[in-house]
Amino acid sequence: MDTFKGFQKGLASLGGQITPFASRTFQYTKEQLGQAEDKTQLPPDYIDLEKRVDALKAVHQKMLAVTSQYSHEPYDYPPNIKETFSDLGRTVSEKVTLLSSASSPAEAQAALTAPPTAKPQPKTFPHAIARASLASSQTLHQQHTGAGEDPLATALEKYALAMERVGEARLAQDAQIQSRFLAGWTTTLNTNLLFATRARKNVEKARLTLDAVKARVKGTTWKLGAAGPHDAHQEHELSPEAQEEIEKAEDEFVTQTEEAVGVMKNVLDTPEPLRNLAELIAAQMEFHKKAHEILSELAPVIDGLQVEQEASRASAYSLQ
Structure with missing residues (x-):
């Protein structure tokens, strides 16, 4: 009997020496x-x-996975386009200004390939369309031998200028989305939701610690073998020290749970994500509004060139 009591005391001593981390790990494994x-x-x-x-958290991760493209300038840039350094050297409006003063095909070509004055031009779809339209306009101008200007060449040049403005509006939209939506949702994901995750981990640690204490106390105070009437009464009795240890672990578990509840409610109740989403929509609306205004200004000009060309064509046929 003395040997068994010594074994029990040894277990109790060993249980007291186990680190909280090891105790939780053992409980988790069980x-x-x-x-x-x-x-x-x-x-x-x-x-x-x-x-x-x-x-x-899943919503933030899914939305950011898509909308983060707004921070990547060439997200709509066609992968099949092969633009050279000279193509990206100057803005379309700069090239048009240089072309307006060109008096020969050689000078026009020099204007198109003029050395850059600033950083390379943006690689966006509207900017690419603008550059392609201006280059196409000059191709037609250089081969035009009739009187006046080639109407399609003129239309393409005006379209190029308009699409460059659309491209600048797209870049402005992207900048607003980055600062007013992406930054906010990224902060929520990396701070608020991260705090909630940490609080929940603290709850899990406290729970594992509580259950580990209960299991250890139970294992060192319960008696082995068949229990008699007196033993049955004593089976679940805990020493004051053991009861105090359990109560301390329970208090910590309750405290961590209450703190986690507060953190999670704060994350769920904050209006910031919805406010950020409203900013995203506002930036998109502003871009599409601006693009609509630019193209609405251009459309009647192109329609006018088309009407003039058809009238000129009809007049030419009537004289034959």
Whole structure:
């Protein structure tokens, strides 16, 4: 009997020496293997908050995975385009200004390939269309031998200038989205939701610690073998020290749970994500409004050139 009591004391001493991390790890392993007899259950309201926070995190990750393209300038730049350094050297409006003063095909070509005065031009789809339109306009101008200007060449030049403005509006939209939407949602994901994750981990640590303490105390105070009437009464009795240890672990578990509830509610209740989404929509609206205004100004000009060309063509046929 003395040997058995010594063995019990040894177990108690060993349990007291186990680090909290090792104790939690051991408890977690037992739970994963299905060997834990009791597992402290989290309140249903707490579990509901966890599910809502997980959903919010998934939403942020999915939306950012797509909208982060707004911080990547050439997200709509055609991959099949082969533009040279000279193509990207100057803006379309700069080239048009230089071309207006060119008096020969050689000077016009020099204007198109003029050395850059600033950083390379943006690689966006509207800018690419603008550059292609201006180059096409000059190709037609150089081969035009009739009187006046080639109407298609003139239209392409005006279209080039308009699309460059559309491209600049797109860049302005992207800058607004980066600062007013992406920055906000990234902050929510990397701070608020991260704080919630840490708070939940603290709850899990506290729960594992509580269950580990219960299991250890239970294992060192319960008696082995068949229990008699007197033993049955004593079986679940805990020493004051053991009871105090359990109560301390329970208090820590409750404290961590309450803190996590507060953090998760704060994350779920903040209006910032919705405010950021409104900013995203506003930036998109502003871009499409601006693009509509630019093209609305251009459309009647192109229509006028078309009408003039058809009238000239009809007049030429009537004289034959």
